[in-house]
Amino acid sequence: MTARTAAVAPARTGMAVTLSGVTLGYGRAAVLRDIDLDVRPGELLVLVGPSGSGKSTILRAIAGLLAPEAGTIRADGVPVTGPGPDRAMVFQDDGLLPWRTVRGNVELPLSIRKVASAERRRLADGWIERVGLAGCADRLPRELSGGMRQRVQLARSLAGSPRAVLMDEPFGALDAQTRAGMQRLLTGVLALTPATVVFVTHDVDEALLLADRIVVLGRGGVRAVLDVPPGARAASPADPPPAGAPGGVRRALRDQILTELEDTA
Ligand SMILES: Nc1ncnc2c1ncn2[C@@H]1O[C@H](COP(=O)(O)OP(=O)(O)OP(=O)(O)O)[C@@H](O)[C@H]1O
DSSP states (O other): OOHHHHHHOOSSOOOOEEEEEEEEESSSSEEEEEEEEEEOTTOEEEEEOOTTSSHHHHHHHHHTSSOOSEEEEEETTEEOOSOOTTEEEEOSSOOOOTTSOHHHHHHHHHHHTTOOHHHHHHHHHHHHHHTTOTTOTTOOGGGSOHHHHHHHHHHHHHHTOOSEEEEESTTTTSOHHHHHHHHHHHHHHHTTOOOEEEEEOSOHHHHHHHOSEEEEEETTEEEEEEEOOGGGOOSSTTSOOOTTOOHHHHHHHHHHHHHHHHHHO
8 A cells, every 4th residue: 555545444445457468559660569567556656668669559559559469457356348437537638528617527528427417516526626627617628727737637637436547648748847747636636535546657856756666668668677665756856855765776776767768778
């Protein structure tokens, strides 16, 4: 159990995801071959790797949007055969329905779960407030900034009580300041849910800020899986290490990741 899940003592647990001997591709040469990877219930696992190393491909496969060419992906021991409301996705380009209001978008996973309309509205408004958008429920996506749209995606992904959230560079298109704010918001909001999170980023500092564990991808496979001790994380990349924390651990991890990434270049 991670620090995050221990803090909220949830009744439900995050999903365990297991990739066993998985090969993924799009019909020509495989992108990733024979991958073994365990995602632990309730952890925040970050995938880093150079462009084209297959980070999004892994996420799509866990989401059930891409079938493995070989091997098996299991969610809590059950082979994944397609998408399901137990696994929510958050994309870089917001992926909101432009004709639906903020509330309409956040209610979507609740509609799929056939939640009654009054309850749907209550739950959606709760998540809209938690991501800091109270008062914006009736706006359309085009009336929001990029950061606000990503907040709506986050609210939508969590509203359906998924057991896993799959986030594909959700802050990649945001400016540095908005991105730092979103990273803080994400940490706070995820503390409210036991969901397992798999998070894709190019940014090593973002990985070190958010992750319980980091998977470094390169050259068709997994190069390294690294534990990030809670003390090695900081409130923001620019912050000094937390009091009493082994700041050296974070620096050493950062150097190790950068070295692995250089070796794959
Ligand atoms: N729909 C697709 N059809 C064919 N090839 C694809 C498709 N999507 C991705 N690929 C190829 O698969 C490889 C891995 O792509 P993927 O998007 O998973 O990498 P990534 O690590 O997420 O990259 P980035 O950081 O640039 O988003 C790339 O060579 C890419 O061109």
